[in-house]
Amino acid sequence: MALLPLADAFGHYREVVQPLGMQRVPLELALGAVLAEPALARIALPRFTQSSLDGYAIRSADAGRPLTLVGSTAAGEAASASVGPGQAVRILTGGMLPVGADAVARQEIVDRAGDTIAIRAAVPPGEGVRFEGEELVEGAVIAEAGQRVTAGILAAMAMAGVDAVDVHRRPRVAVLVTGDEVVKVGDALGPAKVYDANGPLLRAWFVENGYGEPVVAYVRDDEAALEEAMSAALDSADLVVTSGGVSVGDRDYVPAVADRLGVHQVFWKVAQKPGKPLWFGTREGTVLLGMPGNPAAVLVCLAVHARAVLGHLEGETAARPAWRQGVLDGPVEADSERDRLVRMRMSLDDGTARLGLLPRQESHMLSNLASAHALVWLPSREQAFAAGDKVRWIPI
Numbered sequence: 001m002a003l004l005p006l007a008d009a010f011g012h013y014r015e016v017v018q019p020l021g022m023q024r025v026p027l028e029l030a031l032g033a034v035l036a037e038p039a040l041a042r043i044a045l046p047r048f049t050q051s052s053l054d055g056y057a058i059r060s061a062d063a064g065r066p067l068t069l070v071g072s073t074a075a076g077e078a079a080s081a082s083v084g085p086g087q088a089v090r091i092l093t094g095g096m097l098p099v100g101a102d103a104v105a106r107q108e109i110v111d112r113a114g115d116t117i118a119i120r121a122a123v124p125p126g127e128g129v130r131f132e133g134e135e136l137v138e139g140a141v142i143a144e145a146g147q148r149v150t151a152g153i154l155a156a157m158a159m160a161g162v163d164a165v166d167v168h169r170r171p172r173v174a175v176l177v178t179g180d181e182v183v184k185v186g187d188a189l190g191p192a193k194v195y196d197a198n199g200p201l202l203r204a205w206f207v208e209n210g211y212g213e214p215v216v217a218y219v220r221d222d223e224a225a226l227e228e229a230m231s232a233a234l235d236s237a238d239l240v241v242t243s244g245g246v247s248v249g250d251r252d253y254v255p256a257v258a259d260r261l262g263v264h265q266v267f268w269k270v271a272q273k274p275g276k277p278l279w280f281g282t283r284e285g286t287v288l289l290g291m292p293g294n295p296a297a298v299l300v301c302l303a304v305h306a307r308a309v310l311g312h313l314e315g316e317t318a319a320r321p322a323w324r325q326g327v328l329d330g331p332v333e334a335d336s337e338r339d340r341l342v343r344m345r346m347s348l349d350d351g352t353a354r355l356g357l358l359p360r361q362e363s364h365m366l367s368n369l370a371s372a373h374a375l376v377w378l379p380s381r382e383q384a385f386a387a388g389d390k391v392r393w394i395p396i
């Protein structure tokens with residue numbers, strides 16, 4: 001069967017994966033979710049005209065003459081005194097600007113003796129003042145539908161009085177780790193067995209990316225057992241990820257079982273290295289990604305494919321993964337049939353991301369990850385890549 005070009009996979013995800021429904025959540029539960037409706041400011045910001053400095057609220061035209069202090073105000077206090085000609089009010093940062101004042105003289109340019117102050121420099125109108133509504137008017141858009149809520153966006157919404165938002169429901173994720181040879185680390189490792197990398201990798205990746213704990217199950221290389229586990233996973237999750245059993249071996253049951261359970265295959269086998277046997281299909285909105293067993297293939301399928309699928313499941317506007325541009329710092333072999341996804345070191349050189357090849361790239365190897373910053377996409381071609389070639393990469 002012909003391999004699907006990697007670039008074509010993204011088009012399939014865009015076409016087939018539908019965003020999950022909308023739900024209104026209190027602001028504190030919105031972190032990491034994607035907005036389904038724009039978030040609008042409920043109040044103007046600043047809400048009232050205020051001082052940006054510790055100093056003295058004055059009439060700017062009065063700056064050249066001695067002024068009499070007639071009161072004081074601080075953040076959180078309603079301004080009591082007003083400022084008339086020849087008068088000033090002591091004011092602290094964030095304090096409401098008193099009626100009559102149009103500027104604040106910072107205290108570093110002020111000499112004070114008792115209730116009299118002298119200002120040593122000119123103070124133009126508006127100096128030291130944050131005006132009501134200068135940042136946002138009431139109803140202004142703080143974040144658009146399709147944006148993922150970060151800590152900063154969440155805080156910006158809180159500042160503008162947004163206490164609940166409409167977001168796409170977070171995907172429920174189920175993971176099936178297949179393979180008779182797989183043993184959990186810490187358990188006795190019999191002959192011909194391997195410690196499980198994919199269970200920890202898949203679990204940690206979803207947690208690290210804000211999806212919470214996936215449901216993880218371990219399945220023997222047994223068709224009936226896989227059918228039972230996959231059926232339960234499909235019934236309870238929005239995204240089901242399997243590892244192993246998806247190639248052409250005698251015990252590679254994932255494609256047949258998925259088909260039997262009514263999952264519609266969209267593609268199987270992508271022209272990528274690692275991760276070639278990747279299988280993708282859907283059943284009534286639930287996505288199944290059948291990832292190969294080799295751990296580096298799982299890593300690549302998560303960073304590239306699960307990332308893209310999740311972006312669509314959550315209604316994210318920005319294309320995922322978000323490829324960046326960089327430059328190779330040395331020659332790298334190309335693959336004539338498959339795009340390579342290569343773990344590399346990244347350093348910034350005068351603003352340019354320079355990408356350096358790491359050893360131990362095979363699909364059964366993960367031990368270079370402690371030195372890796374980037375996953376670099378090298379399209380399939382005959383001739384090797386050279387130092388200075390421009391490439392796309394994502395952080396890993």
Ligand SMILES: Nc1nc2c(c(=O)[nH]1)N[C@H]1C(S)=C(S)[C@@H](COP(=O)(O)OP(=O)(O)OC[C@H]3O[C@@H](n4cnc5c(N)ncnc54)[C@H](O)[C@@H]3O)O[C@H]1N2
Binds near residue numbers: 179243246294
């Ligand atoms: N005749 C062919 N053989 C293979 C092909 C092919 O096209 N023709 N493709 C190769 C490629 S590429 C890959 S990738 C693998 C993928 O095979 P499967 O998805 O069926 O995966 P398994 O055979 O179950 O396992 C592959 C490999 O990974 C180890 N593994 C599995 N699970 C774990 C785990 N949880 N933790 C650590 N390691 C795991 C497993 O022991 C195998 O060594 O197929 C090639 N073969």
Ligand code: MOO
Binds near residue numbers: 272274275276363
């Ligand atoms: O596609 Mo496999 O993951 O290269 O070894």
